[in-house]
Amino acid sequence: MNKIPLTTSDSVERSLKKTTTGGVVKLRAISVHIGVFWLILVSVEGWTYHSDNTIMTWNETREWCQKHYTDIVVIHNENVTQFLKTLLENKTSSPYFWIGLKKINGNWTWVANGQIVNYENWADKEPNNALTDEKCVEMYSGVNHGKWNDDGCSKKKYPVCHKAQCLNNSCSNNELCKEQVNNFTCVCKPGFSGARCETVVSCEQLSAPPHGWMKCSGLYGNHSLNSNCKFSCAGGYKLSGTAELKCNSSGAWNEPPPSCAAVECFPLLLFGGGMMNCTEGLDSFRSTCRVQCPPGRLLLGFTEFTCRADGMWESSFPLICANLVHFQIALLASVVISVFCGCFCCRKNKKAARLRTQQEMLNPAFEAEHTPLDGPLCSA
Structure with a gap:
């Protein structure tokens, strides 16, 4: 429907049939006087495009489009450009038409969907940022009809808006509604197929x-689209691979099964030429290993070890099958260490005892308020 207002108070209705190569497109032109402003409404099966003869700034244009329609127009391909060139009024001089392209963070961006421009239709030597603040875009009419020019956002031009035709119930839950210039279409969401997108993709069992x-759990079944399978292992075993898998829209799991x-x-580290006998393999869970030293050597350490479920041995290591000399050195070293530690502890306890005696002499109630010191007693 194309409404073109007249300047008189009478209403005149005209019908026009236009034949094209692809078929017959019916356009009805109805002229109506509306007083303050003229409204052009171009209806197609998908997007509808709207304009107004009241000039406004770029920001005012977007506010007006969002209030009355969906948003300021997005021109994402040549098809839309040709459509607008045919249906919008051909103006011979400025002001022209604001479109929804704006420079944001240095990138020309369609504000309606936040996408950086990939289709461009700039006029010759544009954009040139001639006024250093030309961050908005107008579409020419006349000689350069359909071409773009960057301009200051505060200038006033005619608005061009679009209105989406896809509604919440336009397509099924398994479909996406896609707007097009001459129609809208329902396409299957990723992971769905069939005439009505009723078939859900499945992954290998x-x-x-x-x-x-x-x-496993999932909205469409345990092994269907977006289902999740979680894995765990019994005690003494560890998971090798990903603990959780997801069924993708391609019909494959995101990772191999674990x-x-x-x-x-x-x-175990065994020095000195000893032998180690294990019940279930040298390093396996629950395996018990016994150490045997050659004749004439003594084992320094434990004789039996068990591999636990957490991957740790129950006893300490490394192990040494030492000869008599090594054994005597180790024994002497242990005696020296014991004596040193004993003397250190005794000195510490003696000092604490002297301090306690002094405090008891100064304060008789001290003994009742404090517990006895822990640790061995040492002779003077």
Whole structure:
């Protein structure tokens, strides 16, 4: 529907049929006098485009478009340009038409959807930022009809708006509604297919790994679009791979299925030529290892070790199969360390005892308020 107002108070209705190569497009032109401003409404099956003969700044234009329609116009391809050139009034001089392109953070951006411009239709030698603040864009009419020019946002021009035709119920829940110049169409969302997008993509059936568990859940089934499967392992086993998988819209899991591997303790260190016998492998979970030294050597350390579920041995290491000389050196070293520690502890306790005696002499109530000192008593 194309409404072109007259300057008289009478209403005149005219009908026009226009034949094109692709078929017949019916346009009805109705002229109505509306007093203050003229309104041009161009209806197509998808977007509708709207203008007004009242000039306004770029910011006022966007506010006006958002109030009455959807937003200031987005020209994303040549098809839209040709459509607007055909349907908007051909003006021979400025002011021309504001469009929804603006320089934001140094990038020419369509404000209606936040996308940086990829289709461009600048006039020759534009944009030139001639006034240093030309951050908004107008569309020429006349000689350079449809071409773009950067200009100051405070200047007043005619608005061009678009109105979206996709409604909440235009397509099914499994479809996306896409606006086009001459129609709108419903396309399947990623992960859906079929005539009505009723078929949901499925991923390969998974199973719990040996010595492990799996728990799956999803809106469309345990192994369908966006379903999640979580994996865990029994005691003594650790998960190798990703603990949670997701079924993608392509029909594949985002990662390969994980497995449960037996826990292994880090190797024991045995010096001095000893032998180690283990029940279930040298480093395997629950494996118990016994150490045996060659004749004439003594074991410094524990004789038996067990690999725990957390990957740690129950006893300390490293181990040494020492000869008699090494054993005597180790024994002497342990005696020296014990004596040193004993003397250090005794000195500390003696000092604390003297301090306690002095405080008891000064304050008889001190003994009742304090507990006895812990630790061994040493002779003077």
